Amino acid sequence: GDSVTQMEGPVTLSEEAFLTINCTYTATGYPSLFWYVQYPGEGLQLLLKATKADDKGSNKGFEATYRKETTSFHLEKGSVQVSDSAVYFCALSDRNTGNQFYFGTGTSLTVIP
Amino acid sequence: GAGVSQSPRYKVAKRGQDVALRCDPISGHVSLFWYQQALGQGPEFLTYFQNEAQLDKSGLPSDRFFAERPEGSVSTLKIQRTQQEDSAVYLCASSQTSVRSPGELFFGEGSRLTVL
Numbered sequence: 001g002d003s004v005t006q007m008e009g010p011v012t013l014s015e016e017a018f019l020t021i022n023c024t025y026t027a028t029g030y031p032s033l034f035w036y037v038q039y040p041g042e043g044l045q046l047l048l049k050a051t052k053a054d055d056k057g058s059n060k061g062f063e064a065t066y067r068k069e070t071t072s073f074h075l076e077k078g079s080v081q082v083s084d085s086a087v088y089f090c091a092l093s094d095r096n097t098g099n100q101f102y103f104g105t106g107t108s109l110t111v112i113p
Numbered sequence: 114g115a116g117v118s119q120s121p122r123y124k125v126a127k128r129g130q131d132v133a134l135r136c137d138p139i140s141g142h143v144s145l146f147w148y149q150q151a152l153g154q155g156p157e158f159l160t161y162f163q164n165e166a167q168l169d170k171s172g173l174p175s176d177r178f179f180a181e182r183p184e185g186s187v188s189t190l191k192i193q194r195t196q197q198e199d200s201a202v203y204l205c206a207s208s209q210t211s212v213r214s215p216g217e218l219f220f221g222e223g224s225r226l227t228v229l
Binding site: 004034036042043044045046049089091100101102103104105106 | 116117146148153154155156157158161169204206217218219220221222223
């Protein structure tokens, strides 16, 4: 079945450091891929998405490229800020499974000044 | 309101009690999802509605769990005879699009259920 595997946390970085959170997926069809973020005390919100191979999603300085050959959708940011501290979830939606969303277990990021 | 609203935000129940969790999706959103999120885990799918039709309930963990959306808007997740393993955050999400087109999910803040 469809699934998402993402890098386990927690991750602690200093401000302005480079961030990578790995995400790989398994899907029967051609899924859309998403990164959701959950800031402390808030609900999940969409950070970025990509709907087909080689698409790059980007938002707030974060980027992720849909790599079909490696079934990956790694999240990157060149220079993190304290305000980026949150839990990040990789997710996929597959038309073959009724567009049900599958989420990874989440990666907690803490950025220290 | 502008976003997905869930109530109650926090619920403490004694084992064996019935609970009802409410979700008000964004107005006009066709799709509505319920997820269960255990501590330190990602959201796990429970059930999905398109308008008033419950198209997928494969994620409901037992027949103690029941969800409805009778008028295609507000949805209620009911858990009968709660058990300690039901303790989790229950998330509701809505989407403007139908099952044929993947769209962004808008999440509520969740209802945290603690079963003693």
